Amino acid sequence: MRGTPIWLHSALLISSVRESLLPSLMTVGVLILSRVKVTDIPGYDRLVKLGTERKGAILFDVGCCFGTDIRKMAADGWPADSILGTDIEPKFWELGHRLFCSTADTFPAVFLPGDIFDLTHLDPVSAEDRTLLHRGPTPMPPLRSLTSLSPLRGYVAAIHAGAFFHLFSEER
Template sequence: MAPTGEGEKENHSSNALDTGLKLYDMDEEGLTFMKAQTGIEDEEELKKHILAIRAEGYSIFPYHCIMRFAFLQLRLARLPAYNQLLALGTERKDAIFLDIGCCFGYDVRKAINDGFPIGSVIAADLHPEFWELGHKLFKSTPETFPVPFLPGDAFDPVFLEPTAPFTASHPPPAPRPDLSTRTLTALNPLRGHVSAIHASAFFHLFDEERQAQLARSLACLLSPEPGSMLIGGHRGLPEAGVWTDGRWRRAGEDGTVRFGHSPESWAALWDGQVFEKGTVRVEAVLREVERAPDVAGAESGDTKSYNLCWSVTRL
């Protein structure tokens, strides 16, 4: 899979984590959730615990999202189509929910806590160490939190090889895998069987061509049943194009320049390019966010940025 979260590799400066400390913040909902999940009621003790996991995760790979505590932000639960995702878990028999680019597993745990059946959930990420740190963060074990985890690269055809999206007239040839057997080693057997896919802080890591490739790969995982959906959020722009601020203009590890979709270009990608025109409903909105200049890395000093919050639902 491609890099998790914001993905931009930070400089290995000794003060990077200290600089981001000012971003440690949880509202009442997030605090209540963390206390319940960890069993730690004392807020100072909880903060120390979170900071220790953050430092350990940052040492594995210095992602910007770890430095700025993105793993505490309840991203999935605050997307407009979140309740639609939860409804699939209660209304559809054997619905499968995939959280791709899951990092520590914060969002998938929140969805389970809010009612999505745990036996129908699977998570995937490039770095298996992050999933292990998730157990450490939430004080769980593979036995107490038995969600299957698959390490892999979403651009590796051995892990996920794209095909045309499945339809009612062209259903997946293989039966739905039994997640309880925990025998999956790749996402390919799930093609055509996933009811809901969450992919946040993921697409914006790549150029326009690679984002289209990733969209096609995820689309082939989706069940052809009406209501099957993809949901996520990542950096976007009012008008589609390459990033213009300092940190995001830099070339990525693969030499590419980051590309930002607008709501209009994002809808056009899914409705007409990835899926046949008129077979999906795309909802995408921009939310303006303010970023602290010393952690945003903007050479221009402009701290304004946008999150593109979206869902793609099969009709």
């Protein structure tokens, strides 16, 4: 697209991503999904400070979609290699790389596809097992080695769920 004005290139890219999404998301537009929401959180600056000052702090984004919010957190200082996103639809993460012109090498945050309601993705902890919520002598597993979220118990410093709660029915 050499010689194409940047505004036209951006419009064509968004249009291309939107067309890729249509089979999966007939009712939600790409512009809504790509809006940064994490900065609306009161105390956002303290959240970023947590990631920049606490060694090994893990940020976990549930329902990360394109990774817009975790990209913003990384841009503001949270180390990208200490960020983990999950979404039920892996295609969203791939489209996020297209939308933001990135790759796994240029944006090293980890994406772990899965359904947060699936017990193989995240095994719930009962009240009797609260001791599991604290770090034990076991070192934190490398984020890229994860096949489920359960091994991260006790290691996550912050959880963001900006595009997640719409998935709950009244029963859940």
